[in-house]
Amino acid sequence: GAVVSQHPSWVICKSGTSVKIECRSLDFQATTMFWYRQFPKQSLMLMATSNEGSKATYEQGVEKDKFLINHASLTLSTLTVTSAHPEDSSFYICSASSSGYNSPLHFGNGTRLTVT
């Protein structure tokens, strides 16, 4: 149980275009989802906390106008990288918790974004 599906698994786009990444909880409802960014050989950096029905909470230094997050339902959160640039190329991972505080997170398989 507790499966998180992330799509697409990889995407290549041109500079200036926007890319949407979806994160779905398949067999549970997730009021909160999280978006991480991971650089090669580094740990995960939390970008934002996505709350169903409300605005996302962004970590310091993360541009909310660049990384748009929408959590319109209890099973879907989307991250849109707007006007992408090569420096946005990275591995993006979403996660969700099936219950409250201190519950382990369930992760999607990540999306490899390459901006050319």
Add this chain to the structure above:
Amino acid sequence: AQSVTQPDIHITVSEGASLELRCNYSYGATPYLFWYVQSPGQGLQLLLKYFSGDTLVQGIKGFEAEFKRSQSSFNLRKPSVHWSDAAEYFCAAPGYSSASKIIFGSGTRLSIRP
């Protein structure tokens, strides 16, 4: 502030040998602790978690971890590693200031020597 530290960046062990990956935490109270594994190009999979009770926690894939309050440690162990265990391992804990945030250690890359 709370933190999770993994002092080893990269470890190589021979297939069939035992493994111990170190994790130290800094918390004011009894922490909740997790170990995750990440295969190349993949998301993270939960190996095990410690909430309370028995300090020796059994996880999936033959892994276990022991919570030692006196040493502020939560080391991951496996008695005999397999080539498929080669991956990145992350120790993690919920954030104290925010109920939703998870703090990850910097990760330990495990390589397996044939």
